[in-house]
Amino acid sequence: MRLGIVSDTHDDLDAVETAVEIFEREGCDAVVHCGDVVAPFSATPFDADFDFHAVRGNNDGEWALDGTVDDFGTYHGETAELTVDGREIVAYHGTSGAVVDALVECGRYDYVLHGHTHQFVHETYEDTVRINPGGVPFEGVPGPHYAVVLDTGTGEVVDTGTDDVERFTLSAGIE
Numbered sequence: 001m002r003l004g005i006v007s008d009t010h011d012d013l014d015a016v017e018t019a020v021e022i023f024e025r026e027g028c029d030a031v032v033h034c035g036d037v038v039a040p041f042s043a044t045p046f047d048a049d050f051d052f053h054a055v056r057g058n059n060d061g062e063w064a065l066d067g068t069v070d071d072f073g074t075y076h077g078e079t080a081e082l083t084v085d086g087r088e089i090v091a092y093h094g095t096s097g098a099v100v101d102a103l104v105e106c107g108r109y110d111y112v113l114h115g116h117t118h119q120f121v122h123e124t125y126e127d128t129v130r131i132n133p134g135g136v137p138f139e140g141v142p143g144p145h146y147a148v149v150l151d152t153g154t155g156e157v158v159d160t161g162t163d164d165v166e167r168f169t170l171s172a173g174i175e
Contacts, residue, residue: 005148007034007115008135015170019147034115035093040068047072
C-alpha cells in the first residue's frame with residue numbers, strides 16, 4: 001500500500017494542492033495529515049481519490065476541522081491509530097517531543113508519523129520508523145517542505161529496512 005504523509009501545511013493552498021497532485025500521481029491509497037492544516041478551506045483539496053486521515057495540530061483553526069474533514073475523510077482528533085498491511089501506525093501532531101519519543105520507544109508501532117517541528121525526519125529506532133515530512137518554511141526553520149510517500153510493502157513480518165520512502169518537495173524553503 002502506498003501511504004501519503006504530509007503535515008504543517010498552515011493554509012498554504014499551493015503546498016496542499018501540490019501534495020494532493022503528488023499523492024494522486026503516485027497512486028496513494030491513503031493519506032495522513034499530521035496536523036496544522038489550520039482552516040477548514042485548506043482541508044477540502046484532500047477530498048480526492050484516496051482515504052484521508054487527519055489529526056489535530058496546535059493552531060486555533062484546527063478546532064473547526066472535524067466537520068469539514070468528516071465529510072470526506074476521518075478526523076481523529078489528537079491521535080490516529082491505523083493498521084495498514086498488517087503494520088501498526090500512529091499519527092500525532094508532535095506538540096510534545098516527549099510524547100513523540102514515548103510513541104517511538106514503546107515498541108507498539110511500526111510507524112510513528114508526526115509533524116510540528118517543520119523539519120524532515122526519517123529514522124529508525126529498533127523496529128519503529130519515525131517520519132516527519134516537515135512543514136511550511138519559516139524563519140528559523142527554512143525548509144524545504146515535503147510530501148512523503150511510504151510503500152508499506154506486504155506480508156506479516158515487519159522489515160523496516162525494505163520500506164521505500166520517497167519525498168517530494170512542496171516548497172523549496174526560504175533563505
